[in-house]
Amino acid sequence: MTTAALPPDDKDWTWVLDRSCPDCGFDASDHPRARLGAGVRRVALRWRPLLDRPLAGERPRPEQWSALEYGAHVRDVFRICLGRLQLMLAEDDPTFANWDQDATAVDDDYGAQDPFTVARELEAAAIAFAEAYDAVADGEWGRTGTRSDGARFTVESFGRYVLHDPVHHVWDVEQGYDALEGR
Numbered sequence: 001m002t003t004a005a006l007p008p009d010d011k012d013w014t015w016v017l018d019r020s021c022p023d024c025g026f027d028a029s030d031h032p033r034a035r036l037g038a039g040v041r042r043v044a045l046r047w048r049p050l051l052d053r054p055l056a057g058e059r060p061r062p063e064q065w066s067a068l069e070y071g072a073h074v075r076d077v078f079r080i081c082l083g084r085l086q087l088m089l090a091e092d093d094p095t096f097a098n099w100d101q102d103a104t105a106v107d108d109d110y111g112a113q114d115p116f117t118v119a120r121e122l123e124a125a126a127i128a129f130a131e132a133y134d135a136v137a138d139g140e141w142g143r144t145g146t147r148s149d150g151a152r153f154t155v156e157s158f159g160r161y162v163l164h165d166p167v168h169h170v171w172d173v174e175q176g177y178d179a180l181e182g183r
């Protein structure tokens with residue numbers, strides 16, 4: 001099973017900083033900044049069982065990623081976003097290089113990767129990201145960065161924004177398994 005391209009997701013998703021998500025129910029807006037690392041570790045634990053299921057490589061619908069593809073995406077979100085956090089801490093108001101997540105899924109053939117390896121890599125990437133947030137100093141939370149589409153973040157809002165992503169994709173994967181198993 002290899003990764004076919006999906007229609008691009010061009011929603012900007014920064015509204016998750018203002019209110020709870022109507023899909024997954026997670027409210028990133030009031031997550032304490034001192035517990036961002038803990039929140040990342042907690043959601044990372046939910047991924048191994050999702051990737052350790054017989055249907056992990058199956059798409060529920062042609063236009064929806066499999067658990068494996070979502071897991072590989074979440075791993076790469078943690079990796080890319082660790083780099084963005086480090087950039088905000090090292091430089092004044094950097095602009096992040098564009099990351100085409102749909103192109104990456106195809107180029108890196110997410111659907112052909114090994115689910116167990118992806119689970120391990122996701123956990124390692126999550127821990128690295130969490131530890132970087134644990135180490136943010138009091139004076140660094142307000143440092144800024146700008147995404148290539150113009151969305152602006154502080155270190156604090158960026159952490160909340162990123163934390164929603166793996167939580168939301170757990171919801172996506174659970175919905176997908178329900179569909180695959182006819183529930």
Ligand SMILES: [Zn+2]
Nearest residue numbers: 021023024168
């Ligand atoms: Zn959500």
